[in-house]
Structures are given as C-alpha cells and as structure tokens.
Amino acid sequence: MKLLRIAFGLVIVFAASWAAARVATDKRRSGHQDMGEALQKMQDDDTANPGMLFVQLGGQFWAKAAGAADKSCADCHGSAATSMKGVAARYPAIPQGAEAPLDLEGRINLCRTENQKAERLPPESRELLALEAYVAHQSRGMPIAPPADPRLGAFRARGAEIYRARQGQLNLSCAICHDDNAGKKLAGVTIPEAHPTGYPIYRLEWQALGSLKRRLRNCLVGIRAEAYAYDAPEYVMLELFLMDRARGMTLESPGVRP
Amino acid sequence: MDRRRFLAGTAAIVVLPFGPASATPEAMAEAIRKVVGDAAVTEGRVTLDLPPLIENGNTVPLVVSVESPMTVADHVKAIHVFNEKNPQPNVFSARLSARNGKATVGTRIKLGDSQKIVAIAETSDGKFWSASADVIVTLAACLEEST
Amino acid sequence: MANVLVNAPKTAKRGAVVEIKALILHPMETGFRPGTMGKIIPRNIIERFTATWNDAEIFSMDMSPAISANPFVSFFAMAAESGTVRLRWTGDEGLVVEERVAIAVE
Numbered sequence: 001m002k003l004l005r006i007a008f009g010l011v012i013v014f015a016a017s018w019a020a021a022r023v024a025t026d027k028r029r030s031g032h033q034d035m036g037e038a039l040q041k042m043q044d045d046d047t048a049n050p051g052m053l054f055v056q057l058g059g060q061f062w063a064k065a066a067g068a069a070d071k072s073c074a075d076c077h078g079s080a081a082t083s084m085k086g087v088a089a090r091y092p093a094i095p096q097g098a099e100a101p102l103d104l105e106g107r108i109n110l111c112r113t114e115n116q117k118a119e120r121l122p123p124e125s126r127e128l129l130a131l132e133a134y135v136a137h138q139s140r141g142m143p144i145a146p147p148a149d150p151r152l153g154a155f156r157a158r159g160a161e162i163y164r165a166r167q168g169q170l171n172l173s174c175a176i177c178h179d180d181n182a183g184k185k186l187a188g189v190t191i192p193e194a195h196p197t198g199y200p201i202y203r204l205e206w207q208a209l210g211s212l213k214r215r216l217r218n219c220l221v222g223i224r225a226e227a228y229a230y231d232a233p234e235y236v237m238l239e240l241f242l243m244d245r246a247r248g249m250t251l252e253s254p255g256v257r258p
Numbered sequence: 259m260d261r262r263r264f265l266a267g268t269a270a271i272v273v274l275p276f277g278p279a280s281a282t283p284e285a286m287a288e289a290i291r292k293v294v295g296d297a298a299v300t301e302g303r304v305t306l307d308l309p310p311l312i313e314n315g316n317t318v319p320l321v322v323s324v325e326s327p328m329t330v331a332d333h334v335k336a337i338h339v340f341n342e343k344n345p346q347p348n349v350f351s352a353r354l355s356a357r358n359g360k361a362t363v364g365t366r367i368k369l370g371d372s373q374k375i376v377a378i379a380e381t382s383d384g385k386f387w388s389a390s391a392d393v394i395v396t397l398a399a400c401l402e403e404s405t
Numbered sequence: 406m407a408n409v410l411v412n413a414p415k416t417a418k419r420g421a422v423v424e425i426k427a428l429i430l431h432p433m434e435t436g437f438r439p440g441t442m443g444k445i446i447p448r449n450i451i452e453r454f455t456a457t458w459n460d461a462e463i464f465s466m467d468m469s470p471a472i473s474a475n476p477f478v479s480f481f482a483m484a485a486e487s488g489t490v491r492l493r494w495t496g497d498e499g500l501v502v503e504e505r506v507a508i509a510v511e
Contacts, residue, residue, distance in 0.1 A: 039313060039319075048428065053428060056408055188313070204313070204314035207474035328483075344470075345435070350471075351467045352466040352480070353465045355463065358482055362481055364478070369471075
C-alpha cells in the first residue's frame with residue numbers, strides 16, 4: 001500500500017512537471033525532426049513511405065475472418081476509420097475486466113483469443129504488425145493522449161524507474177542517452193529524444209516494419225543488457241512512461257526512421 | 259583501427275571464400291564499358307540527386323534527371339546507375355522514350371559504404387552523358403544483433 | 406492481391422507530363438547475406454519493372470540486388486490518350502505482379 005502511494009506521488013510529480021514543461025514552449029522533438037530532408041519526405045509521402053504497404057496489408061487482415069468464431073475485426077468494429085480513431089493515441093490501457101495494462105499488440109491478441117477464438121499472433125509477425133499499423137494509422141495526426149485511469153499510475157512509475165535505471169555491461173540507462181545526451185551524435189546518427197510518436201515504424205536498418213518493443217530490445221542489446229522476454233510486462237510499463245512523456249505530441253504512424 | 263572496422267574486416271575474411279568479389283572502381287569501369295562500348299562519355303546534362311549525408315545505407319533515395327526536350331527526334335533512351343563498392347557494380351538500367359515527357363527517374367538503393375556513384379544517360383543520337391557523386395554513408399548506432 | 410501502392414493522377418490534360426510512383430512489398434534479398442546459421446540466404450529480387458500505357462511500353466527498369474527492400478520507382482509519362490497504365494514486376498521465384506490504374510485524358 002505504501003509503495004502504491006509512493007508510486008502515485010511520483011506520477012503526480014511527473015504529471016505536474018510535464019504540464020509545467022508544456023506551459024513553457026514545447027522543446028520536445030520527434031525523431032522525425034532529427035532526420036534529413038530526404039527521409040522526412042519519405043515518411044510524409046504516402047506512396048513513398050514503405051510503412052503504408054503494411055497499413056494496406058493491415059486493412060486486408062482487418063476484413064478477413066479468423067478463428068473458430070469465423071469473425072473479422074470489421075464484423076465487430078465496423079470501419080476502423082471511426083472505431084479505431086484515437087485508440088493508438090491513448091494505448092497502453094487496461095481493457096475492460098482486466099487488471100494489467102496492455103499495449104496495442106496485446107489488445108489485438110486479446111481480441112484474437114477472446115472474440116475470434118483464434119491463436120495469438122506471434123510477436124513481430126507480419127500480420128500482427130500490419131494490424132497494429134492499420135489501427136495506429138487511424139490516429140495519425142492526433143495528439144498522444146494517455147488515459148486518466150488512476151490504476152495506470154503504478155505501472156507508469158515502474159516504467160519511469162526502468163527508464164532511469166542503469167543496466168547492461170555498458171552500465172547505461174535510457175535516460176543517459178535520451179535525456180542527458182539527446183541531440184548529440186552516436187556514430188553517425190543523432191541521438192533522438194525517444195518519443196514513441198511513429199510506431200510501428202519502418203526502420204531503414206531493419207528494412208521492415210517493427211514495433212516499439214523491437215526498438216526497445218535493440219536499445220537493450222545496444223547497452224549489452226539482456227532484453228526482457230517478448231511477453232514481459234516491462235515493455236508495457238516503459239511504453240506507458242514514454243507515451244506520458246510524449247503526451248500532446250503528434251502521432252505519425254507509420255513513421256520512417258533510419 | 260576501431261572495433262567496428264576490425265569486426266567488419268574479420269567478417270570479410272570469414273565470408274570471402276564463399277562470397278563474391280566486391281565491385282571495385284575497375285569493375286565499375288568495366289560495367290560502364292559494357293554499356294557504352296567505345297563511345298565517349300561526356301560529363302554534363304545529368305543530375306544525380308542523393309542526400310549529402312546518408313543516415314542509413316539500406317535505403318538511399320536517389321533521383322536521376324537528364325536535360326532533354328524528350329521529343330521523338332531528341333530524347334533520352336536509357337539511364338544507367340553504377341557504384342564502386344557494392345558486391346556488384348550495376349544498380350539499375352532504365353529505358354525511356356519520348357513518351358516520358360521528362361527524363362527523371364527515382365528509386366531507392368543500398369550502399370554498403372561511402373563511395374562514388376555514377377549515372378550515365380544515353381540520348382537518341384547515340385551520345386552518352388554522365389554525372390557522379392561521392393556519398394558518405396554513416397554508420398548506424400545500436401545495430402540489431404540476431405538473437 | 407499483392408501489396409502494391411501506386412500513385413498516378415486519375416485525370417490529366419492532353420499532353421501533360423504526369424508523375425507515376427509505385428511501391429511494392431518485396432524483400433529484395435541480395436543473395437550475398439549470410440543468415441543466422443552462417444548460410445547464405447538465397448537471392449530473391451525483382452529483376453524487372455515495366456510500365457505500359459494502353460499496352461505500349463513507356464518505361465522499364467532492370468533492377469539489381471542494390472535496389473532497396475520494398476522497391477520504390479518513380480517516373481514520368483506524357484498523357485497522350487485516356488487509358489490504362491499497367492505496371493508489372495517480375496523476378497526470382499517466379500514473381501509476377503501486375504497492377505493497373507486508369508487515367509482519363511481530357
């Protein structure tokens with residue numbers, strides 16, 4: 001109980017500090033602003049942005065019946081343009097009847113098992129990423145708006161702790177790169193502020209679409225830390241923290257990043 | 259010698275017996291010779307548009323434009339792009355005609371390293387024009403390792 | 406249905422020069438990269454892209470492994486008469502993908 005109260009306190013402090021930061025001019029930068037003009041253009045043009053191929057694919061999966069229930073996403077949710085608008089801007093969230101928060105992928109898989117009576121889609125599988133991209137795309141241009149649900153506070157605070165904790169053989173925390181040294185160069189690239197504004201992203205390094213989870217795993221491998229298991233709650237906690245940190249920034253999904 | 263370069267060097271030695279020989283400036287010159295034959299290649303008329311600093315060599319936007327009226331009597335027949343250091347010297351060969359109205363072709367290419375890129379245009383009078391660009395490919399940080 | 410995105414104007418003035426852009430989902434595996442077990446991943450590329458306007462070829466591109474994954478091609482075409490632009494990608498592993506777009510010329 002005491003821990004929970006501390007966590008709540010922390011969240012309020014974070015919320016207050018971010019609100020104060022926003023009152024002053026917003027200096028936060030999306031990774032989009034750190035890219036060269038050519039890559040910005042690639043993201044901004046829907047026929048040039050390879051992520052749009054996955055959005056298109058996701059639209060096909062959206063309409064395709066799956067599982068023992070033989071239902072498609074569209075059978076329940078209708079047009080994603082209306083039913084999914086804003087969803088990616090507020091996730092991770094705690095679904096009805098659940099106690100722990102889920103990220104968008106987790107929510108899609110919950111729908112698969114509960115409503116479609118289908119198998120979970122494997123992490124980073126093309127179908128899961130395509131569906132996620134399709135859903136996230138419906139919120140493109142909207143401000144990131146994490147829900148007010150007080151139950152999320154403790155999870156978010158834990159995410160903040162992970163963000164600031166040194167780990168791995170290089171003994172680095174997320175904050176050391178992305179708060180203290182953001183904007184400086186690491187090898188040839190600008191260290192971004194790590195705002196999850198464009199996920200799932202088409203990362204040129206991957207030559208494919210990938211999730212925030214994949215990106216976080218890359219960072220963990222980069223600092224020579226052991227990545228959490230794919231289904232570990234730590235990723236969701238980190239995402240809760242990062243989305244709150246990026247509150248009010250514009251969602252760009254699908255983003256292009258080097 | 260930094261660690262990455264050392265590792266890259268080791269990888270090259272390990273892969274070499276199975277892998278193909280890399281393109282070289284000589285291989286590029288030979289590939290160009292195959293396309294132009296004995297004809298002279300004049301620098302000019304061609305614009306090669308690449309970002310000055312390449313953030314990731316996997317996907318490099320490239321646009322080649324050639325000054326031409328693009329009429330039946332005077333047009334660009336082909337645009338070829340070559341590189342020095344990828345495993346093969348050829349990047350692409352595009353065929354055009356007066357039907358294009360404008361001799362501009364865009365695509366995205368892979369570049370394994372900083373190197374020279376050459377674009378050659380063949381005009382309907384059988385002449386060859388060229389442009390080249392030296393590109394710098396920066397190393398990406400925090401590469402994914404297969405797990 | 407293959408995953409292709411094409412951007413071409415639906416209408417054009419006679420004689421206007423229009424841009425056609427196309428993007429296709431494809432790995433463009435070079436055949437030079439070793440996989441996780443050290444074995445070379447077999448080459449799988451698109452070898453050729455062609456565009457026809459009412460069945461007359463207006464543009465083609467021979468591609469090499471140096472073309473990026475999920476290839477993007479842009480080119481221009483003079484709008485001579487109303488009709489169908491047919492884009493075709495062919496390559497390794499028997500790949501044949503076709504996409505058509507209609508352009509009305511006024």
